[in-house]
Structures are given as C-alpha cells and as structure tokens.
Amino acid sequence: MEEMEDVWRRLKLNDEEESSIEIQQDVVGLTKLKGERSLVGKVISDRKIGRDIVRSMMEKMWKVGKPLEFHDIGSNCFVISFVNRRDKVRVLDGCPWLFDNHLFVLKDFDGESQPSQFDFDHACLWMQMLNLPLSYMNKKMGEVIGRSVGEVMEVDVQEDGVAWGRCLRVKVDCDLRRPLARGRTIVVEGRSSWVPFQYEKLPRICFNCGRIIHEKDGCKEREGNSS
Ligand SMILES: [Zn+2]
Structure with missing residues (x-):
C-alpha cells in the first residue's frame, strides 16, 4: 500500500484529477451506524491468511452466537462486524487475541482514516x-x-x-x-x-531479535546476537 502512495507522490495530476470532490456528511450515514458494531484487525504474519479460516476460528474463540461478517481490506487486514455493539466491546476488552499463535491486532472501527494509515504496529x-x-x-x-x-x-x-x-x-x-x-x-x-x-498469550516472536514485527527488509539481527 505504501508503494502505491510513493507512486502517487511522483504523479503529476492533471486538472480533472486535481479538482477536488466535496464530500457531504450524509454519504456516511448507514455505514457509520454499522461501524459502531465493527472493528478493524490485522493478523501479524508474513504468510497470507485466508479470511474464512480466520472468521471461523475467531467465531469459536469469541463465543459469538451469530456469524461474524469479515471483509478483506488489505493484506491480512479485515473489517469485522458483530451483530451488536456489546459483543464488539467485549472482544476489544479481551485483547490481545491470537490466531494460530499469530497476534491478531484489533482496533476500534475508524471510518475516517484511510486504511493505509491504520496503526497495526x-x-x-x-x-x-x-x-x-x-x-x-x-x-x-x-x-x-x-x-x-x-x-x-x-x-x-x-x-x-x-x-x-x-x-x-x-x-x-x-x-x-x-x-x-x-x-x-x-x-x-x-x-x-x-x-x-x-x-499472557504470547504470540510468535522472532527468535533472533525478539520482535513481533520486522521492518520491510526482515530481521536485521544476526543469529545468536540478540539485544
Ligand atoms: Zn528478527
């Protein structure tokens, strides 16, 4: 996603692209309402994780009575809707959660920021x-x-x-x-x-450096040289 933004920055916009579209607040209405019983989350893993697998496992772990709605919004990133706000708050309060020993970072629904700006770090x-x-x-x-x-x-x-x-x-x-x-x-x-x-609920961490998330180019510590 970041790479796309770099491309953007280099782009020279033409007049049509640059003239902005004023967005009225009534565009959000119903979406905002649904957001109140929704969360955003990311499974921290280098491997691509299937949405349906995450959904079915988390439904059991979170003990929700009704099925969850899961939508892909990025690489291992999802927006998750519960049937009610109470379930959402309970799950958020119960953080951290693991999916298959990977940390499942959850944040309250944020309908105003662009998904590339969500802080899953x-x-x-x-x-x-x-x-x-x-x-x-x-x-x-x-x-x-x-x-x-x-x-x-x-x-x-x-x-x-x-x-x-x-x-x-x-x-x-x-x-x-x-x-x-x-x-x-x-x-x-x-x-x-x-x-x-x-x-408690310690997720998978890098054995070399003790980090849960690496920068883009991977682990910088040499094996056995932990600090
Ligand atoms: Zn490392």
Missing part, C-alpha cells in the same frame, strides 16, 4: 511482572515499570490498589517493532534487582 499485551517485593506490588509500581515499556492501559489490582499474588499484571500498549521487553532492573533502597516479565 502497536497492540496491548498483558505483562506479568515477577518477583517484586510485596510492598511494591501495587498500582503505582505497575504504572512506573509499565511506562518504561509503553503506555499503561490497566493495572490489575484490588480496590485498595494492592495486588498481592504471584505477579503484578499490567496491560501495556507495546510497540511491536521493538524487541519485547524481557524485564527491568529496579533499585529499591539502594539495592538493585531484576524484575523479569512474562506475557
């Missing part, structure tokens, strides 16, 4: 921060450490803000083009310690 992942001192297992700590990875969307704590348990769960909006964070070093009262991360 970021997605929310649930991180588990392990081995934290008990006094630091709380909302604030989750936010502080989580922020070093990406935007913190949620910290799983009790009503009093405390989260004692096996781990501290934090939902972070991650940049999938960067190597997945494996942990962070924290310093508590002068003593530094390593806090390892685990991910």
Whole structure:
C-alpha cells in the first residue's frame, strides 16, 4: 500500500484529477451506524491468511452466537462486524487475541482514516511482572515499570490498589517493532534487582531479535546476537 502512495507522490495530476470532490456528511450515514458494531484487525504474519479460516476460528474463540461478517481490506487486514455493539466491546476488552499463535491486532472501527494509515504496529499485551517485593506490588509500581515499556492501559489490582499474588499484571500498549521487553532492573533502597516479565498469550516472536514485527527488509539481527 505504501508503494502505491510513493507512486502517487511522483504523479503529476492533471486538472480533472486535481479538482477536488466535496464530500457531504450524509454519504456516511448507514455505514457509520454499522461501524459502531465493527472493528478493524490485522493478523501479524508474513504468510497470507485466508479470511474464512480466520472468521471461523475467531467465531469459536469469541463465543459469538451469530456469524461474524469479515471483509478483506488489505493484506491480512479485515473489517469485522458483530451483530451488536456489546459483543464488539467485549472482544476489544479481551485483547490481545491470537490466531494460530499469530497476534491478531484489533482496533476500534475508524471510518475516517484511510486504511493505509491504520496503526497495526502497536497492540496491548498483558505483562506479568515477577518477583517484586510485596510492598511494591501495587498500582503505582505497575504504572512506573509499565511506562518504561509503553503506555499503561490497566493495572490489575484490588480496590485498595494492592495486588498481592504471584505477579503484578499490567496491560501495556507495546510497540511491536521493538524487541519485547524481557524485564527491568529496579533499585529499591539502594539495592538493585531484576524484575523479569512474562506475557499472557504470547504470540510468535522472532527468535533472533525478539520482535513481533520486522521492518520491510526482515530481521536485521544476526543469529545468536540478540539485544
Ligand atoms: Zn528478527
């Protein structure tokens, strides 16, 4: 899609092409209504994935009573319509989702941007921060450490803000083009310690560089040289 845009930029438009068509808002009407119970999504995979396979698998995983509507809008990109808005919100809240171990990045319906502008390079992942001192297992700590990875969307704590348990769960909006964070070093009262991360529903990542998405020309790390 980007390549097409490059071609565009080089094009010299003739008068007819350049004179713009004013679009009235009443053009969108019904489409917008349907958008309210729809999502856009992309399966992150180098291989082309068939729409019907994704649809039938996700219908089971999402436990929707009525069939979903899936339309291709790009390479492994779909617009997905649910029978009602409630189902859509439930699925969106349940992110991340995997299709055959590939991350299925979902975003709320956006009817105004061009599909080439959709941001499928970021997605929310649930991180588990392990081995934290008990006094630091709380909302604030989750936010502080989580922020070093990406935007913190949620910290799983009790009503009093405390989260004692096996781990501290934090939902972070991650940049999938960067190597997945494996942990962070924290310093508590002068003593530094390593806090390892685990991910819930971890998708397939590159074994060389730890990324979920590569740039156009593929993996740049040499084998065994991970950083
Ligand atoms: Zn790689």
